[in-house]
Amino acid sequence: xxxxxxxxxxxxxxxxxxxxxxxxxxxxxxxxxxxxxxxxxxxxxxxxxxxxxxxxxxxxxxxxxxxxxxxxxxxxxxxxxxxxxxxxxxxxxxxxxxxxxxxxxxxxxxxxxxxxxxxxxxxxxxxxxxxxxxxxxxxxxxxxxxxxxxxxxxxxxxxxxxxxxxxxxxxxxxxxxxxxxxxxxxxxxxxxxxxxxxxxxxxxxxxxxxxxxxxxxxxxxxxxxxxxxxxxxxxxxxxxxxxxxxxxxxxxxxxxxxxxxxxxxxxxxxxxxxxxxxxxxxxxxxxxxxxxxxxxxxxxxxxxxxxxxxxxxxxxxxxxxxxxxxxxxxxxxxxxxxxxxxxxxxxxxxxxxxxxxxxxxxxxxxxxxxxxxxxxxxxxxxxxxxxxxxxxxxxxxxxxxxxxxxxxxxx
Amino acid sequence: xxxxxxxxxxxxxxxxxxxxxxxxxxxxxxxxxxxxxxxxxxxxxxxxxxxxxxxxxxxxxxxxxxxxxxxxxxxxxxxxxxxxxxxxxxxxxxxxxxxxxxxxxxxxxxxxxxxxxxxxxxxxxxxxxxxxxxxxxxxx
Numbered sequence: 349x350x351x352x353x354x355x356x357x358x359x360x361x362x363x364x365x366x367x368x369x370x371x372x373x374x375x376x377x378x379x380x381x382x383x384x385x386x387x388x389x390x391x392x393x394x395x396x397x398x399x400x401x402x403x404x405x406x407x408x409x410x411x412x413x414x415x416x417x418x419x420x421x422x423x424x425x426x427x428x429x430x431x432x433x434x435x436x437x438x439x440x441x442x443x444x445x446x447x448x449x450x451x452x453x454x455x456x457x458x459x460x461x462x463x464x465x466x467x468x469x470x471x472x473x474x475x476x477x478x479x480x481x482x483x484x485x486x487x488x489x490x491x492x493x494x495x496x497x498x499x500x501x502x503x504x505x506x507x508x509x510x511x512x513x514x515x516x517x518x519x520x521x522x523x524x525x526x527x528x529x530x531x532x533x534x535x536x537x538x539x540x541x542x543x544x545x546x547x548x549x550x551x552x553x554x555x556x557x558x559x560x561x562x563x564x565x566x567x568x569x570x571x572x573x574x575x576x577x578x579x580x581x582x583x584x585x586x587x588x589x590x591x592x593x594x595x596x597x598x599x600x601x602x603x604x605x606x607x608x609x610x611x612x613x614x615x616x617x618x619x620x621x622x623x624x625x626x627x628x629x630x631x632x633x634x635x636x637x638x639x640x641x642x643x644x645x646x647x648x649x650x651x652x653x654x655x656x657x658x659x660x661x662x663x664x665x666x667x668x669x670x671x672x673x674x675x676x677x678x679x680x681x682x683x684x685x686x687x688x689x690x691x692x693x694x695x696x697x698x699x700x701x702x703x704x705x706x707x708x709x710x711x712x713x714x715x716x717x718x719x720x721x722x723x724x725x726x727x728x729x730x731x732x733x734x735x736x737x738x739x740x741x742x743x744x745x746x747x748x749x750x751x752x753x754x755x756x757x758x759x
Numbered sequence: 760x761x762x763x764x765x766x767x768x769x770x771x772x773x774x775x776x777x778x779x780x781x782x783x784x785x786x787x788x789x790x791x792x793x794x795x796x797x798x799x800x801x802x803x804x805x806x807x808x809x810x811x812x813x814x815x816x817x818x819x820x821x822x823x824x825x826x827x828x829x830x831x832x833x834x835x836x837x838x839x840x841x842x843x844x845x846x847x848x849x850x851x852x853x854x855x856x857x858x859x860x861x862x863x864x865x866x867x868x869x870x871x872x873x874x875x876x877x878x879x880x881x882x883x884x885x886x887x888x889x890x891x892x893x894x895x896x897x898x899x
Contacts, residue, residue, distance in 0.1 A: 376856055380868075406861050504824050
């Protein structure tokens, strides 16, 4: 592997012991994946803020002890604790202390305390064509697909090494020629009257299952899809499969046409999503029957955006929710909600805002029994297996009326 | 030791009984770090323990959160003695390297040469000698 002068300086410890430790790991990782060289990264999103054991914390503390500092703008992922309201934690207390320390240690290294899985909703949103090193599967797929920034799927440990060195291995999706669509996915269902978010979740789920880690070009989706719609599509595609990049022909920046998405190479495979597969997938996203009594409703996986709150608020009419309603969001959006006076009406209707964390990966919901309803494909995909919580998936409007009724209601 | 050379991803030496996996494994969500047990219920070797074994698997898989799970399982001495792969995997390399840096554990990671893969898959005991330039295996 070719090392630039600045890489060698970092490796030799001339830029400090923290950067040296990071560079040693980064070079060995780059050699393992066959990257010929390292390039500058413009930003890093650190995935590893959720405590997975003592090793998670020991690794970060090793940099704190070496007085390391990040060398590029670095955002921090959702943690296990709502640092803005620590009373909203329903897990074991030893885990609380370790999880809190993990989040704060990353901030001591110079990471921005964004604590969001949606760093693209913050001022650190990258631009088209930028080389970045991002972790967190939904953030990776959003940055690549919706923005056109370039990152591989980086994860715990590596993300921090990129931040401490400002360098990233040059391979995979950092190169334009590796970003072409390998599969064409035709959506052959009547989308005109359909809830856009439901449409995107179902298509994203099928794309994840069918494509694995291959890059799809999706045809037949409306060009008017919002960033939030595509956020929902990518999050479930990166959960049901390992999708790191998708193209929506006529909508995403590297796919004005199918030919552009495929870089004029014929796709290996063409798959069609028909009405029947669409309906089957939608049905399987719920593990309980309509009418089932609910424990809670959970929105905001990935983190709810300001636009989503603005669309939701007019839907929250009397009566108020009969069950707990949780919405996970980042602290930047939370402070915007505060300044816009939106927190009080949300809370008055029965919403608990989960900031810095997420109901999916932290014990932030009150204990209880029964299924949870969500508008998130990612939540619906993971919760039954990983959390042991039965789930009903529905549109945002269905989630609202179901919360009022205290049971699963379909519109 | 056979004269066939293999690719070292993480150096070290180890020998012991094998645990041969027939499918790729995601450490994140698929391995309990406290016990070293394969907990992925869809994996054919669900329930197997990797502690003290030479772990043979075609590839890593899935979430990039696998690195801390491997580091944690090595920290708790419930991990494999070495990992032999058919395809290189950066996630497992990172986990092994971090565990070595933090806890002085040794878990060499090697990509097996294609001509040896069949023999490695059938082996019940393997000795691994992985130096930076190349790795050598003795297959029993």
